Amino acid sequence: MDAGHMDVSGRCQRVAPVLARIGDKWAVLVVETLADGPVRFNALKREIGVISQRMLTFTLRGLERDGLVTRTVYPTVPPRVEYSLTPLGQSLLEPIGHLARWAHEHAEEMAAARLAFDAETVPEAEAAE
Amino acid sequence: MDAGHMDVSGRCQRVAPVLARIGDKWAVLVVETLADGPVRFNALKREIGVISQRMLTFTLRGLERDGLVTRTVYPTVPPRVEYSLTPLGQSLLEPIGHLARWAHEHAEEMAAARLAFDAETVPEAEAAE
């Protein structure tokens, strides 16, 4: 874990898997939803809304594998499975909070930049026609 | 930009595009490489190492569109194009720095969790055979 991760420009690439997790379309959403406490599978599904079972299961597996969430099964007659954040998962809330703050504060700037860029690009495509 | 982004659990989804950027396989890498100052296209390519032209161009376009980097063309005989971070792009260095810190500090924990999870899962698959 100390070497063999410098394949890019000399910067430590241990961050790459974390970036991948953060970039995961659903992972952050699930973590955020779990922030307030344990949530059952279908409740999670309902909260997120548009996610498919397959993706939710897949995402939860990944998070569980990375030690970010725990899966607790209550062997009741209607099966009841609760997911909750591990301390590691909770600690992740901090950096993604920073990210969310940045996103919130600069969303307009980015949107404006996009409009400006598209205004510069799209008309050319139309004019070429 | 004030409404119509609450499709998930009531949390503002303006962060989603930012998350997508961060999650972009190459975007963060490019931004980090640009942190020290303007870099030319091929230098960028060489620094990153394994990226294809297509992806580098694509990534740079996206970053430019989002107002994170600027593209400056010097009309010399051998074309010279420099990319550099905008103030917005530089401000992004902060949250991803937090993220990198977290990644660095918890990489071992995550790796251990993975090993434990796989040790729990893989043998079952082998035992079933």
Next chain:
DNA sequence: CAGTATCCGCAGAGATACTG
């Protein structure tokens, strides 16, 4: 040097149906 254009393979992701 700095791209653009084209083709292709593979993984991500949704829909659906079935099980314990």
Next chain:
DNA sequence: CAGTATCTCTGCGGATACTG
């Protein structure tokens, strides 16, 4: 309720070749 299994389609991402 909480998944697993299968099928499929989209689009990311790489390799290659060509252009200004």
